[in-house]
Amino acid sequence: MSKVLIVEDEPKLASLVADYLKAAGYEAHCIENGLDAVPWIKNNQPDLIVLDLMLPGRSGLEICKELRTFSDLPIIMVTARVEEVDRLIGLEAGADDYLCKPFSVRELVARVKALLRRPRTGISSKN
Amino acid sequence: MKLGITLKLFLAILAASAVAAAAMAVATRFSFQSGFFGYLSHVESQSLESFAARLGDEYRRNGDWSFLQGDYGRLRSLAAAPQPVQRLALLDADKRTVVGNPDLGDEASMRPVLVDDRVVGWIARSPLRRISTAADQSFEREQLRAAWIIAAFALALAAAVALVLARIFLQPLKRVADATHRLAAGDYATRVAIGSRDELGRLAEDFNRLAEALQRNEELRRRFMADVSHELRTPIAVLRAGLEALEDGVRPLTRESVASLHGEVAALGKLVEDLYQLALADVGALAYRKEPVEVAEVLEQATEPFAPRFAERGLAMQKQFTPGLKVMADADRLAQAFRNLLENSARYTDAGGKVRVTARRNGSGVKIDFEDSAPGVPADTLPHLFERFYRVEGSRSRANGGAGLGLAIVRSVVEAHGGAIEAGASSLGGLRVTISLP
Numbered sequence: 077m078s079k080v081l082i083v084e085d086e087p088k089l090a091s092l093v094a095d096y097l098k099a100a101g102y103e104a105h106c107i108e109n110g111l112d113a114v115p116w117i118k119n120n121q122p123d124l125i126v127l128d129l130m131l132p133g134r135s136g137l138e139i140c141k142e143l144r145t146f147s148d149l150p151i152i153m154v155t156a157r158v159e160e161v162d163r164l165i166g167l168e169a170g171a172d173d174y175l176c177k178p179f180s181v182r183e184l185v186a187r188v189k190a191l192l193r194r195p196r197t198g199i200s201s202k203n
Numbered sequence: 204m205k206l207g208i209t210l211k212l213f214l215a216i217l218a219a220s221a222v223a224a225a226a227m228a229v230a231t232r233f234s235f236q237s238g239f240f241g242y243l244s245h246v247e248s249q250s251l252e253s254f255a256a257r258l259g260d261e262y263r264r265n266g267d268w269s270f271l272q273g274d275y276g277r278l279r280s281l282a283a284a285p286q287p288v289q290r291l292a293l294l295d296a297d298k299r300t301v302v303g304n305p306d307l308g309d310e311a312s313m314r315p316v317l318v319d320d321r322v323v324g325w326i327a328r329s330p331l332r333r334i335s336t337a338a339d340q341s342f343e344r345e346q347l348r349a350a351w352i353i354a355a356f357a358l359a360l361a362a363a364v365a366l367v368l369a370r371i372f373l374q375p376l377k378r379v380a381d382a383t384h385r386l387a388a389g390d391y392a393t394r395v396a397i398g399s400r401d402e403l404g405r406l407a408e409d410f411n412r413l414a415e416a417l418q419r420n421e422e423l424r425r426r427f428m429a430d431v432s433h434e435l436r437t438p439i440a441v442l443r444a445g446l447e448a449l450e451d452g453v454r455p456l457t458r459e460s461v462a463s464l465h466g467e468v469a470a471l472g473k474l475v476e477d478l479y480q481l482a483l484a485d486v487g488a489l490a491y492r493k494e495p496v497e498v499a500e501v502l503e504q505a506t507e508p509f510a511p512r513f514a515e516r517g518l519a520m521q522k523q524f525t526p527g528l529k530v531m532a533d534a535d536r537l538a539q540a541f542r543n544l545l546e547n548s549a550r551y552t553d554a555g556g557k558v559r560v561t562a563r564r565n566g567s568g569v570k571i572d573f574e575d576s577a578p579g580v581p582a583d584t585l586p587h588l589f590e591r592f593y594r595v596e597g598s599r600s601r602a603n604g605g606a607g608l609g610l611a612i613v614r615s616v617v618e619a620h621g622g623a624i625e626a627g628a629s630s631l632g633g634l635r636v637t638i639s640l641p
Contacts, residue, residue, distance in 0.1 A: 086437055086440075086441060088441045088445070088463065088467070089437070089440055089441045089444055092441070092444040092445055092448050092453075092454070093444065095453050095454060096444075096448065096451075096453050099451075099453045156434075156436035156437055156440070157433065158433075158436075159429070176436075177436040177437060177439070177440035178436055178439040178440035178442070178443045178444075179440065179443075180447060181443075181444045181447050181448065182447060
């Protein structure tokens with residue numbers, strides 16, 4: 077069972093997303109503070125991260141950049157910032173996908189599925 | 204007809220030049236005429252001198268004037284050019300006309316004809332009234348023609364200079380006008396080069412300031428709209444996710460799940476209400492009904508409703524109000540500002556702490572302190588505290604409440620009253636907000 081980490085400071089939204097992911101057959105874990113994200117990821121090796129940009133403690137952008145220094149696990153950014161430049165910055169920082177609030181949780185789950193379906197190591201996994 | 208300002212200025216300069224040229228032409232002509240007359244008179248009197256001498260010689264030869272009596276032709280031959288004979292008469296010693304024009308009148312100047320120092324007759328001559336000889340007239344015409352040509356040249360030169368001057372003078376004005384046109388079309392980055400230190404230079408300077416203010420306002424407005432839409436997005440995201448979860452059966456439709464969604468709607472309502480209050484406060488002094496207000500009374504009214512909440516969290520409320528403090532204020536708005544500050548303390552002060560409100564006289568005005576105990580606010584965030592949508596790190600979670608508008612509303616209200624607001628560290632260990640009202 078794939079493990080999904082949700083880093084989101086709005087607990088109601090986080091738990092709703094978690095419930096959806098659990099209903100879709102994933103294991104979901106929620107973190108509210110940006111500072112806790114990287115240590116948890118190092119200890120628990122999730123398969124995918126749903127990352128909010130505006131977080132207490134540490135911004136989602138910084139977390140994303142640090143993750144990319146040691147891991148290429150899929151990251152879906154979720155934020156209330158909707159300008160094109162924000163999306164560009166997010167994708168540039170290493171996000172694999174970008175969703176703007178208010179988003180459809182169904183769509184988020186569909187995107188999580190799509191990203192997890194893709195073989196991480198590309199062609200080599202077929203061998 | 205619509206005249207451009209360049210054309211108007213050109214015509215004005217040209218008209219001034221033309222008037223000056225005309226005045227000069229008239230003056231020149233007048234001066235020429237009197238000078239020319241003087242010259243002609245002088246020439247005439249000189250020839251008169253020799254005329255008188257010739258007449259004297261004739262008289263000596265003939266012994267009397269009888270040889271000339273009525274002989275006009277003889278007189279003319281003696282006079283010789285340029286003596287105009289029709290303005291001359293010869294009179295005998297008793298001033299009786301011998302020959303010549305008998306109607307010279309009293310204006311005529313008299314010149315004696317002398318023979319051996321004895322007056323034997325008089326030459327009467329009427330003064331020169333107009334230029335009469337053909338040569339003199341043609342000389343005068345020549346002069347007049349030259350004057351006209353000079354005037355025409357002067358006018359043409361003036362026109363050329365006026366055109367250039369009008370262009371030069373109006374260049375800066377035209378720049379400002381063009382820039383204003385661009386500004387009106389919405390290009391707020393427009394600036395004008397300031398070329399001079401005169402009124403037009405100041406106009407350009409003021410224009411630049413205006414454009415800058417517009418640009419800044421536009422930027423603030425855009426940022427504010429982005430912030431508002433950002434703040435609205437999160438509760439809507441929760442609502443949408445919650446409703447979808449109910450639809451898809453991920454969450455059961457229970458009383459609790461509905462209440463949770465209702466809470467989001469309430470938060471949205473509160474945000475909209477705060478935005479409205481902020482807009483009201485921004486409208487400024489116009490919408491305020493100011494009257495003499497007892498500060499302690501307003502503070503009492505504002506603090507009272509918080510008593511149960513403070514008690515619930517174990518917060519002790521300390522009040523020190525100097526009685527009789529009066530300010531000109533809108534009591535409702537002021538009370539709202541105080542409530543927002545107390546709300547802040549109630550929300551962000553650790554349980555078991557303290558909240559102190561003091562009001563005292565400060566010169567001719569009033570100073571009000573709102574203080575609370577730990578946790579404090581980091582010093583570097585103090586200047587941003589009253590900005591819209593600003594939330595101190597750690598208090599930003601919406602679980603704690605506010606959208607970051609409460610303190611912005613407080614500042615707007617205080618400033619609309621002509622007061623000042625300032626935040627600092629409290630001796631109680633938390634935040635101190637000081638309001639000074641005039």
